[in-house]
Amino acid sequence: MRRLEPSASAVIVVDVQEKLAAAMPAPQMDALTRAATLLIEAARRLGAHVLATEQYPAGLGRTVAPLAEKLAQAGAPVIPKMEFSACDALEFERAFGERAPRTAIVVGMEAHVCVFQTVRELAARGVAVHVPLDGVASRRDDHRLAGLDLCRAAGATITTAETVVFDWLKVAGTDDFKHLSKLIR
Known part of the structure; x- marks a missing residue:
């Protein structure tokens, strides 16, 4: 593992x-929001690409306000889709392909449907996929839990948001570390 x-x-x-x-259990939603916020902010500060999708936004609404604000600050495109796998949406494919990242950190919902199908497709394409269980x-x-098992079976590494951020940081004591560690506490 790199x-x-x-x-x-x-x-x-x-x-x-x-x-x-x-419709999500409150503890899961709280953990997901915290993990996604941390990852978006870390990506913004450290130079990772950020993308978001919305499944049938006319029926399911827009991205929740706290994350929509963070996505806007990061300059992340928010891509509407009807497909369960983001990889089947042409606009997502274009946006993802622009940077052709070697690694994807996938968070969201629902774990057993859209997250899993997106993870499976990315892994099948040779992308190293990490799925924070808190995200x-x-x-x-x-x-x-079935979604996490399916992601693992598809080739993803199950991890945590903090693990990803500290791997990106590499070292303590920097301004980025100080800023991001405040979000972790």
């Missing part, structure tokens, strides 16, 4: 939308 390099990484935020979020949610915990 060290994660921000310049060769993309954070992909999958379908963290208003109506879906309302995914499903309406039911057994579905979330």
